[in-house]
Structure formats: structure tokens, C-alpha cells
Amino acid sequence: MGILEVKDVGKRFGGLQALSDVNLSVKENSVHAIIGPNGAGKSTLLNCLVGKLIPDTGSVMFDGQSVLGRAPYEINQMGISRVFQTPEIFGDLTVLENMMIPCFAKRDGAFELNALSAVLKQNDILERAEHMLEEMNMADKRGMHAAALSRGDKRRLEIGMCLSQEPRLLLLDEPTAGMARADTNNTIDLLKQISEERDITIAIIEHDMHVVFSLANRITVLAQGTPLVEDDPQNIRGNPKVREAYLGESA
Ligand SMILES: Nc1ncnc2c1ncn2[C@@H]1O[C@H](COP(=O)(O)OP(=O)(O)OP(=O)(O)O)[C@@H](O)[C@H]1O
Numbered sequence: 001m002g003i004l005e006v007k008d009v010g011k012r013f014g015g016l017q018a019l020s021d022v023n024l025s026v027k028e029n030s031v032h033a034i035i036g037p038n039g040a041g042k043s044t045l046l047n048c049l050v051g052k053l054i055p056d057t058g059s060v061m062f063d064g065q066s067v068l069g070r071a072p073y074e075i076n077q078m079g080i081s082r083v084f085q086t087p088e089i090f091g092d093l094t095v096l097e098n099m100m101i102p103c104f105a106k107r108d109g110a111f112e113l114n115a116l117s118a119v120l121k122q123n124d125i126l127e128r129a130e131h132m133l134e135e136m137n138m139a140d141k142r143g144m145h146a147a148a149l150s151r152g153d154k155r156r157l158e159i160g161m162c163l164s165q166e167p168r169l170l171l172l173d174e175p176t177a178g179m180a181r182a183d184t185n186n187t188i189d190l191l192k193q194i195s196e197e198r199d200i201t202i203a204i205i206e207h208d209m210h211v212v213f214s215l216a217n218r219i220t221v222l223a224q225g226t227p228l229v230e231d232d233p234q235n236i237r238g239n240p241k242v243r244e245a246y247l248g249e250s251a
Pocket residue numbers: 013016018036037038039040041042043044045
């Protein structure tokens with residue numbers, strides 16, 4: 001039994017069956033990649049896991065509890081945290097102020113941006129945020145405006161903000177999209193370190209096969225809204241159907 005169990009999930013948008021009969025089991029402490037061509041249904045599936053969409057059929061269980069019908073913030077509190085394609089950080093705030101926001105939400109269950117000045121006076125929040133920045137190797141950037149960070153550092157900050165909530169499942173939606181190779185490699189190293197050092201499960205949607213094969217120990221290939229195959233990376237690489245359809249002959 002995985003920490004995340006998706007059973008027979010289907011989702012239709014008008015006349016389009018975006019997902020059908022999706023079964024997925026994500027093992028605790030694994031890095032599980034979901035790959036597939038454009039329009040395969042990867043984002044739709046992710047949205048069904050975090051409460052942004054409700055499937056028409058099937059079930060989604062996290063650690064034995066159904067996530068269906070729960071609001072995104074409730075699912076977040078259950079221990080699922082999501083990193084978006086575009087970093088969700090506040091560019092006008094400093095790196096430290098950004099990091100304080102999820103620390104506050106973790107302590108009090110909610111956060112309003114206009115409460116920031118009050119938050120800045122709270123030592124426990126400040127200590128926690130500074131500790132997280134040290135863990136993310138970003139302490140030297142604490143006073144910078146987040147907008148001035150490199151793409152890779154914006155991603156690093158956002159991942160740190162997610163981790164400060166101590167999730168058990170981290171969902172990543174193309175975390176290296178649009179990044180130069182150096183930033184991509186830094187992000188791969190960061191995610192490897194997180195997966196090795198923390199008691200955490202990672203599920204990642206990714207187009208970049210270098211990222212997928214560097215990180216994943218399990219891969220599900222989605223095609224036209226339904227899983228084509230789920231296997232270990234070496235078998236996915238060698239699977240002729242997958243090679244032909246998704247990876248290209250050079251993979
Ligand atoms: N809100 C929506 N309303 C209508 N159709 C949608 C909606 N969201 C997604 N779709 C359609 O559902 C199908 C699956 O889309 P989805 O974005 O999940 O695919 P994807 O695998 O994430 O693709 P990509 O790799 O391009 O991001 C596509 O045909 C898409 O156009």
C-alpha cells in the first residue's frame with residue numbers, strides 16, 4: 001500500500017475524457033515521476049490530488065484518508081505540498097519574509113499578507129524561517145528581494161517554503177521548466193538531497209528526461225489520460241513502446 005493511492009480516477013471536461021481508469025500507487029519515501037506527452041493528463045491528475053479538481057469517478061487516498069471533497073488548504077494540512085511550474089513567491093518581499101509566511105501558516109493554520117508586520121516581530125517564526133534558509137543554503141540571501149533571485153534560487157526558495165510546512169508528500173509540476181542547464185542541475189541536486197535526508201515522498205511531473213532519470217526510482221507513463229506503463233527507470237528506458245512514443249530514440 002502506497003502513501004498515495006489513486007484508484008480508477010476519471011475526469012471529463014465537456015466532451016473530452018481527460019483522465020480515465022487512472023490507477024497509481026506512490027510508495028512512501030520514493031521519487032515517483034509521471035511523464036507523458038503534451039495533453040496526456042498529467043496536470044489534470046495533479047490537480048485531482050490537491051483538491052483543485054474533483055474527479056468524476058474513482059478515489060484518491062493519502063495515508064489511508066480520502067482527499068476527495070476537501071479544500072486545497074485542508075489537503076495541504078494533511079501533508080501534501082505542491083510546487084507550481086511558476087514559482088509562487090512574493091517578489092516584493094525579501095527572501096526571509098517569504099520564508100516566514102509558510103512558517104506562520106504552519107503554526108497558526110492560516111496567513112494573511114497584511115499581517116506581515118506583526119509576523120516580523122515574532123521570534124519563533126523568525127528563528128524557524130532563518131533555520132530553513134540555512135538548510136536551503138540561502139542564509140546569505142536573506143535580505144535580497146525575491147524578485148532579484150536567479151530562476152534556480154527562486155525555485156530553491158519555493159521548495160524551502162513548502163518544506164517548512166513539513167509535508168510528507170511533495171508534488172512538483174515541471175520544477176525545472178524554462179531553466180538553464182546549470183540551474184536545472186542545481187535543482188536536481190537539491191531534490192536528491194531532500195529525498196535522501198528527509199522522511200518525504202516526492203511525485204514529479206517532468207518533461208526533461210535528464211531530470212526524470214536523475215531523480216526517479218519509479219516512473220508512470222501517462223498516454224491519452226490513462227497509464228500506459230509503470231515501472232523502474234531502467235525498464236522504462238528499455239521499453240520499446242515508451243521509447244518510441246515518449247522518449248525518442250536518443251533517450
Ligand atoms: N480546465 C479544462 N477545461 C477543458 N479542458 C481541459 C482543462 N484542463 C485540461 N484540459 C484538457 O485536458 C487534456 C489534458 O490536459 P493536461 O493539462 O492535464 O495535460 P498535460 O499532460 O499536463 O499536458 P502538458 O504536458 O502540455 O502540460 C488536454 O486535452 C487539455 O486541453
